[in-house]
Amino acid sequence: RVAKSVGYSNAGTVEFLVDSENRFYFLEMNTRLQVEHPVTEEVTGIDLVHTQLRVASGDPLPFRQEDIRLKGHSIEARVTAQDPDKDFAPSTGKITGWRAPMGRGVRMETHCYAGYSVSPFYDPMLAKLIVRAETRAEAVTKLQGALREFEVEGIATNIPFLRRLCASEGFVNGEFDTAYVGRFLESERG
Incomplete structure (x- = not known):
């Protein structure tokens, strides 16, 4: 939602903290992949680098947020x-x-x-x-x-x-x- 609200369409990282009562605190959004992106790749099965390059070359994002399922x-x-x-x-x-x-x-x-x-x-x-x-x-x-x-x-x-x-x-x-x-x-x- 953060990226959509500003018209951003490519890979990015939204950083936030979660406290012991499950309250979320927004920190920042980076318009690039973070060093830790393999963790996301492992639990989603999505090759983020490949996807980022495809979107940057003009291809549409090949999935919607609601299509992503976390596993493991x-x-x-x-x-x-x-x-x-x-x-x-x-x-x-x-x-x-x-x-x-x-x-x-x-x-x-x-x-x-x-x-x-x-x-x-x-x-x-x-x-x-x-x-x-x-x-x-x-x-x-x-x-x-x-x-x-x-x-x-x-x-x-x-x-x-x-x-x-x-x-x-x-x-x-x-x-x-x-x-x-x-x-x-x-x-x-x-």
Whole structure:
């Protein structure tokens, strides 16, 4: 409805927060796909990049909002070249080993490989690890397994931190808010 009200016809992202009483708070709308768009692709079955390009080339949107059905749960973890033990300082150098997780319901988007050099001049994101399952609990378990399988050698990454975070009680139980990671870090430093 937000896009329609301003005559916008293409992919976009509406960001909002939901509080513990299910009240919605609008934040912003971006006229582009967000880094997290694979989560939406996984639960809708819609290739958002392909659809965005088709609409930009003049094709009509091939579906209506009411035609979209959500199926399952999806979670994305951003793997970065940052050292969580050094306050997430950047980590640069050559990746000497790269073992990405695979399997049903596991999706990886990356530009990295063994031999790739991580520069200090760009965003530290190395990969997006996306999982999909029928329930949130199954998706959490799948993400935990994928993070255990994920190995990067030669540089520091946030994978060890993501493993701990995704095993934390608040994350597993879905009891978190926008301040959760800060509290989790404080409890680790404790």
